[in-house]
Amino acid sequence: MKLTGAQIVIESLIKENVEVVFGYPGGAIMNVYDEIYKQNSFQHILAKHEQGAVHMADGYARASGKVGVAMVTSGPGLTNAITGIATAYTDSIPLVVISGQVPTTAIGTDAFQEVDAVGVTRPITKHNFLVKDVRDLPFIMKEAFFLAKSGRPGPVHIDIPKDVTVAKTRFEYPEKIDLKTYKPTYVGNKRAIKRAAEAIKKAKKPVFYIGGGAVLSNSYMLVREIVKLTQIPAVETLMARGVLKYDCPYLFGMVGMHGSYAANMAMNDADLIISLGARFDDRVTGKLEEFAKNADIVHIDIDPSQIGKVVKTKYPIVGDLKNVLEEMFPLLTDGIDTERYSEWREILNRYQELYPLKYGNEEDVIKPQWAIEKTGEIAPDDAVISTDVGQHQMWTAQFYPFTYPRQLLTSGGLGTMGFGFPAALGAKKAVGEKLVINFTGDGSIMMNIQEVLCGFAYNLPVINIILNNNYLGMVRQWQTMFYDDRLSETDLSEVQPDFVKLAESMGGIGFRVKTKSEFETALKEAIKAKKVAFIDVQVDRREDVLPMVPPNSPLKNMLIFKEDK
Amino acid sequence: MKRVISVIVENEHGVLARIVNMFAGRGYNITSLTVAPIPNSEFSRMTIVSEGDPKVFEQIVKQLHKLIPVYKVIESDDFIEKEMTMVKFPIENHLADIDALARCYNGSISNVGEKHVIVSIVDRPSRIDNFLKAVKRFKPVEIVRSGASVIER
Numbered sequence: 001m002k003l004t005g006a007q008i009v010i011e012s013l014i015k016e017n018v019e020v021v022f023g024y025p026g027g028a029i030m031n032v033y034d035e036i037y038k039q040n041s042f043q044h045i046l047a048k049h050e051q052g053a054v055h056m057a058d059g060y061a062r063a064s065g066k067v068g069v070a071m072v073t074s075g076p077g078l079t080n081a082i083t084g085i086a087t088a089y090t091d092s093i094p095l096v097v098i099s100g101q102v103p104t105t106a107i108g109t110d111a112f113q114e115v116d117a118v119g120v121t122r123p124i125t126k127h128n129f130l131v132k133d134v135r136d137l138p139f140i141m142k143e144a145f146f147l148a149k150s151g152r153p154g155p156v157h158i159d160i161p162k163d164v165t166v167a168k169t170r171f172e173y174p175e176k177i178d179l180k181t182y183k184p185t186y187v188g189n190k191r192a193i194k195r196a197a198e199a200i201k202k203a204k205k206p207v208f209y210i211g212g213g214a215v216l217s218n219s220y221m222l223v224r225e226i227v228k229l230t231q232i233p234a235v236e237t238l239m240a241r242g243v244l245k246y247d248c249p250y251l252f253g254m255v256g257m258h259g260s261y262a263a264n265m266a267m268n269d270a271d272l273i274i275s276l277g278a279r280f281d282d283r284v285t286g287k288l289e290e291f292a293k294n295a296d297i298v299h300i301d302i303d304p305s306q307i308g309k310v311v312k313t314k315y316p317i318v319g320d321l322k323n324v325l326e327e328m329f330p331l332l333t334d335g336i337d338t339e340r341y342s343e344w345r346e347i348l349n350r351y352q353e354l355y356p357l358k359y360g361n362e363e364d365v366i367k368p369q370w371a372i373e374k375t376g377e378i379a380p381d382d383a384v385i386s387t388d389v390g391q392h393q394m395w396t397a398q399f400y401p402f403t404y405p406r407q408l409l410t411s412g413g414l415g416t417m418g419f420g421f422p423a424a425l426g427a428k429k430a431v432g433e434k435l436v437i438n439f440t441g442d443g444s445i446m447m448n449i450q451e452v453l454c455g456f457a458y459n460l461p462v463i464n465i466i467l468n469n470n471y472l473g474m475v476r477q478w479q480t481m482f483y484d485d486r487l488s489e490t491d492l493s494e495v496q497p498d499f500v501k502l503a504e505s506m507g508g509i510g511f512r513v514k515t516k517s518e519f520e521t522a523l524k525e526a527i528k529a530k531k532v533a534f535i536d537v538q539v540d541r542r543e544d545v546l547p548m549v550p551p552n553s554p555l556k557n558m559l560i561f562k563e564d565k
Numbered sequence: 566m567k568r569v570i571s572v573i574v575e576n577e578h579g580v581l582a583r584i585v586n587m588f589a590g591r592g593y594n595i596t597s598l599t600v601a602p603i604p605n606s607e608f609s610r611m612t613i614v615s616e617g618d619p620k621v622f623e624q625i626v627k628q629l630h631k632l633i634p635v636y637k638v639i640e641s642d643d644f645i646e647k648e649m650t651m652v653k654f655p656i657e658n659h660l661a662d663i664d665a666l667a668r669c670y671n672g673s674i675s676n677v678g679e680k681h682v683i684v685s686i687v688d689r690p691s692r693i694d695n696f697l698k699a700v701k702r703f704k705p706v707e708i709v710r711s712g713a714s715v716i717e718r
Contacts, residue, residue: 122579122582123586128579132578147633179633180575181633181634303631304627304630304631305624305627305628305630
């Protein structure tokens with residue numbers, strides 16, 4: 001039997017076991033939406049904005065490990081989706097984004113709602129397709145899902161002209177896919193792994209530097225075992241929070257610009273850095289010339305282009321982290337001397353004692369860090385936490401007690417304000433009964449605030465804890481530190497919405513809290529309410545994220561206290 | 566530093582844009598670029614001559630590998646490099662002189678019209694530079710260089 005292009009899209013999504021599609025209809029994609037109407041195999045969630053839809057698919061993918069699917073129309077539908085796609089691309093999140101396009105006969109004529117979609121998404125997707133012939137569609141759908149989740153994952157975009165969604169062809173979904181030009185390396189080179197294992201055993205001051213790849217490759221159990229076995233100190237990037245449990249005795253916290261002093265000194269003083277799916281981002285290395293001057297690098301990554309991109313790598317290993325660690329594990333078990341690193345651990349423990357993460361807790365004002373810690377106490381261990389971008393994001397990464405990977409959903413690479421709330425909604429769809437909380441700021445939440453309505457419509461109770469300092473806080477902090485406190489366009493105190501009414505107007509529930517006891521009460525009520533909730537927490541306005549490696553400074557030159565400025 | 570690479574890609578729409586974007590996005594200039602299908606295959610060969618910082622170039626090569634339709638990126642110092650060049654001269658020149666010079670560079674007169682004589686040569690890019698110097702006195706009206714094509718030894 002022959003199917004139309006639109007039917008093929010639906011049938012392919014079903015073949016891929018897609019449970020939910022996040023999207024927004026429009027002219028060019030109408031035929032596909034007509035088929036969505038006729039089917040019962042998956043749910044469609046109507047966002048209020050295409051950016052929201054893509055972030056939801058992204059949040060769903062991050063929380064579940066599955067491929068997120070978003071669907072938008074041509075022109076403005078696609079351009080609205082761009083920030084969402086770029087966010088997923090930078091953090092290597094598997095998405096399939098399907099957009100409508102004007103009919104093939106109209107392409108290039110500046111038709112209504114026409115934009116060169118594949119031209120626009122080319123640099124922010126792992127791959128993209130313009131479907132010119134319906135006969136190519138089944139293979140392209142299969143290839144898109146395959147590319148999105150294999151190798152180093154990422155978003156894949158399929159642009160389908162309207163006439164292709166009408167055209168008919170015989171539907172045969174390919175069972176297997178074999179691309180001549182795309183063969184990711186999963187198995188690491190055995191010799192290289194052996195050499196790296198030897199280097200680890202010989203090192204005096206080794207450190208595991210754990211990145212988002214440890215989450216994406218689902219290898220956290222192995223990472224935990226190896227850390228436990230070797231007792232080698234470990235640090236996590238923002239993207240890796242939760243790979244080790246927060247109370248793991250060998251975890252020295254987050255590394256980088258707002259990392260802990262001990263973690264940064266571990267990188268600074270190490271003689272061997274073992275990178276597990278991390279990419280030596282500039283927010284991690286600080287001033288590159290001064291970075292880890294005495295360390296050799298073991299770099300394990302599935303993407304060969306990451307190795308040697310930033311730092312010189314003595315032990316490069318291209319492969320899937322899980323595979324490589326499985327291979328390395330017995331080599332390390334054989335003759336590892338955990339005592340060897342005890343002095344090194346002692347040094348780092350001293351650093352930790354000397355400058356722990358801390359803040360000046362007060363009785364009458366709510367410190368944002370306190371609100372995060374308190375939430376960690378009240379929320380169940382398996383609560384899923386998303387964030388927006390700014391001060392609250394860093395405080396969450398520093399102070400929330402993460403217990404497992406995929407627990408923290410945050411826009412690490414692109415740093416997209418407006419990510420947190422829709423991502424939380426998408427995650428809620430994935431995790432069912434688990435509590436989902438979005439830490440956000442009074443700046444970030446305004447971007448994509450329209451999605452309260454979506455949360456209401458689909459009964460996705462997500463709690464937004466707005467750490468409200470009436471500032472664009474992170475920019476304000478930099479202005480204070482590096483621009484003589486000239487607060488250019490960052491003071492929001494004159495233009496605050498009434499978050500309680502705002503939530504209520506769209507079927508949510510709102511709380512305004514000024515004291516610690518009000519906060520606890522509000523959070524508990526919000527958990528019970530099972531509605532989209534805003535908790536507008538009036539926090540200490542001038543609190544800074546510390547410690548901090550100033551831009552372009554070496555990791556060891558951290559500002560620890562306010563007085564350091 | 567001058568770099569020459571060959572990129573073997575699948576013949577599909579948009580593939581040239583993908584390759585070129587990789588250079589453009591990193592502020593890297595392409596000196597010359599030639600593309601043609603490889604006979605009896607679904608692939609095309611692109612020969613790209615570029616100049617600039619070796620570290621950036623190394624990253625570009627790795628990123629090229631990562632593109633889905635890229636089959637192979639060949640970086641080699643040991644290759645035969647040729648370029649085709651056509652030059653248009655005013656007809657007032659002495660045809661025999663031009664012809665003799667062209668022959669020294671693997672070329673010949675391709676066309677003689679009412680106003681112009683057109684010469685085409687095929688040679689190494691450095692030799693073509695020399696040829697263009699040598700023919701200056703014939704006052705060339707137009708010069709078209711094809712960009713390099715290379716084949717590994």
